[in-house]
Structures are given as C-alpha cells and as structure tokens.
Amino acid sequence: MAPSTALSQGSAPIQRKQVAEDKTQPSHDTSQQQEDEFSMAQLWNGTGFIAQTAVVTFSLSLSGRLLARPLVLFSWHPLSQISGLFLLVQSILALQPTHTAGQKRVGQAVHAYLNLASFAAFTAGFAAIYLNKERNGAEHFASLHGALGCALTLLLWGQYLVGFTMWATPALYGGAARARALWKWHRVGGYVNLLLLLTTFCTAADTGFVRNALKVESWVFYAPMALIAVGVLPRIHTYKLGFSKKA
Template sequence: MLLIATQRDSEVFDLPLISQSAEHNQETPPMGYERRYEMVEGRQGDTLAETTALFAVGTLAILTWVIVLSNDPRALGWFALHPLLQTLAISLFTYGILTLQPTSQPKTKAAGLYRHQVAILLFGLPSILLGTLAVSYNKWLGGARHFSTWHGTLGIVCIIWLVAQVGFGAGSVWYDGAVFGGGIRAKAVWKYHRLSGYILFPLLLLTAHLGGAWSNWGAKYGSGSARFLAYTLAPILVLSGVYMRIR
C-alpha cells in the first residue's frame, strides 16, 4: 500500500504546510507562485548532476541489455534475466533517489516521496529480487557453487540490506510512522534510513561493477570499451551525480 501524503505526513518531517495559509485566508496563490516557491529548493549544479546521473545509469542499463540480447540470451538460460533485471533495478533506484532530491517544501516532498516509493518499492525491489532468484536458480540447476565470488558475496549482502532498508523506510512514514512510535521517533528512524541508503547505493554500484567488468560473463560477451563505459565509468558518474545533490 502506497503512502498518500497528507498534512499528518508532513508533520513527520517537521515541515509547515504551504496550503495552510492559503486555506485560512481562502485565497488562491497568484499564478506562478507555486513554481517560484519550489525553485528555491534547487541550487546551481543540481540539474547537471541529475542529468549526469540519469544519462550514466541509462548507459549502464542499455549497454547491459544490448550485450545480453545480442548474444543469444536463450543459451544463457535463467542467468540472462539476472543482468537485465539488476540493471533495471539500479536505474529505478537511481531515479527514486533523485526524485527525492532536493525536496524541502511540504508539497514537493510529498510528491517526491510518492514517486520514490513507486520507483523503489513497486518496481525496483521486485526487479532486483527476481534477478537474484534467477541467477540463484540457474546456479542450482547447474550444480554451481553460490557466493563463490566477490560479486556474489557482496550482492547477497546488498539484497539483505536492501530488504531491511525498505522495511525501515516504509515503517518510518506509513501511518505516520506508527510502527516506530510516530512523531520524533519515526523521524529519527527516517534519518537513519536515509543515511543507510546513501551507504548502500554505492555498494550496489560496486556489485554491478564487479559483475560486469570482472566476471567471466562480461569478459566473454562484452568488449573492453563497452565494459569500461557501462561498469566502470557509468557507476562513477551515477554516484557523483547523486552525491552532488545531497543536502
């Protein structure tokens, strides 16, 4: 169930509501007021950082899909779904983070939080879980060892962390954070959730780097230049763009 932001939701973030004064005075803000009010959230370089991150994560995903789909994916069995779904998930996670940056006004924060949950909870999390199940099932069918590489080991750590991350994030905002006692307690959990996310995100990118740049699959099917662009340069640019927008 998605969070539908209300006045009480904004209180979790300790923010005033723009609409309160307008409703109190029964006046409609002049045309352009909302846009001008929202623009103060941004700062110089934010747009460039966002564009860089989106372009880079698009490069990561598109090159991965091209490599998989142009090399007889049926011959790869269930494994073919793994790089496709994992890079799709990373793209959704990137968008989900960017859309919440920078939001400080109640209206833009509520809208950003909604998009954040749709991208990450409804689409990103299922994608990465299915991708993980696909490669695990493929290994089971072939009798291969699990977690025998740094990519696999770090990957499962990230998955476990991610599930906990989503759980704590949802619990801190759904129903006014009632799971954690609401109010100040829920707000404190949200702050730790945010910090945890900014630590987890580069680990996900590092996992993608290890899987694409150093794996047997990457060496066999991807050229050196494509692997460098997709799994070394792109993750660095994605992380740089996201971190530049942190408040």
C-alpha cells in the same frame, strides 16, 4: 439622477480595466502553487544530469547486448539488476531536489513506488542467479561479485522494509514525529547501499560472463558507476543527515 448616472457610467471603464488587469496578472497563490509543484524534470537538475546520462547510457547499452543473445534463465539476472539500478537512481534523485512541503510530499510517494519497483527487480535478479546455479550445480556466492551481491540484497531488503513502513505506517515507530526523527538514518543507509551497489556492479566487470560472453571492457562498468556517484553525491543536503545545520 443624471449626475449619478454619469458617475456610474464613467466608473464602468475603470472597473473593466481593473478586471482585465487582474486576469492578466498571475495571482500570488498561483505562483506559489507552481513553486510547490513536483516535476520529474527536477531529477535532471544540476549534477543529476551526469548521473542520469550515465545510468541511461549504461542500461541501454548493456541491455542491448544481453537482448541480442538468446534469453536463458541466467539472462534475467543482469537484466533485472540493470533495471533495479536504473529505478533506484531515479528514486534517490526524486527526493534530492525537494524544497517545499508539497514537493516533499509528492517526492516521498514517487521515491516509495520507484523503490518498490527496484525492490522487485533486484529480488527477481537474485532469484534468477540463485536458481541458475542450483540448476547447474554451481557453488553459490563463491566470487567477490556473488558475495557482495548476496550481502547487498539483504541490506536492500532491510532498507526497503524500514523506509516503506516509516512512510506508510509511522505508527509502528511510535508516531509520525518519531518516524521523521529516524529519516536521517534511513538516508545514510540509502547512500551507503548505493555505493555498495555501484561497487558490486564494478565487480561484475571481472566475471567470466562479461569478459568472455559479452566481451565488454571493464571501463564500460567502471566509468558509468563513477559518474553516477559524481552525479548523486553532490546533491546530498548534509543537514538532512544530521552532519550540519540548515543554512
């Protein structure tokens, strides 16, 4: 019995040491879980920092000018459109850096809900300018900015409807597999709409309200819109659009 007892006592320190090492070393599962986690910090990675800096600076500076004036019905048009632009950029960046299945799953949910919020903002902005023109007896969609804004609003409604139903109710498209096969066209449409949106914001620089009431120079619109494009477009994975094969 004595040798057996001595052996068990001698092995105890070894077992305790092994347990301590197991506690101090992160497990493979924990490391993998951390890699799969989605982080909003990813929205600032790479050239995303350029897009974020541009959209945040533009949104704050222009909103500040608008809020410094008395709020009227028309005020809700630019304020809502600025909010919609900010939310839309966030929704696009939320999906661009995803790599793992876990990141994609969370990223798709973030993308969907941010898009829903931007959809509400753009719709409110459209309603504000439409009602304002009705109240004042002004002609609708007479300027380039107005015509582009109307066309883009219709395109965005279609984009949101298709994208949300593909994500939430894929059965409408014949099942999840068929819905995923259409994702590339949804992505292409999203980037085209983004470029049209940035162009529409640039045309706002030539409106009488911006020039005469806000007294804002054109570059205040042109520069941020260009930087948003510079920040977003390089993050596109062309293989997800069907233009190349995954490396």
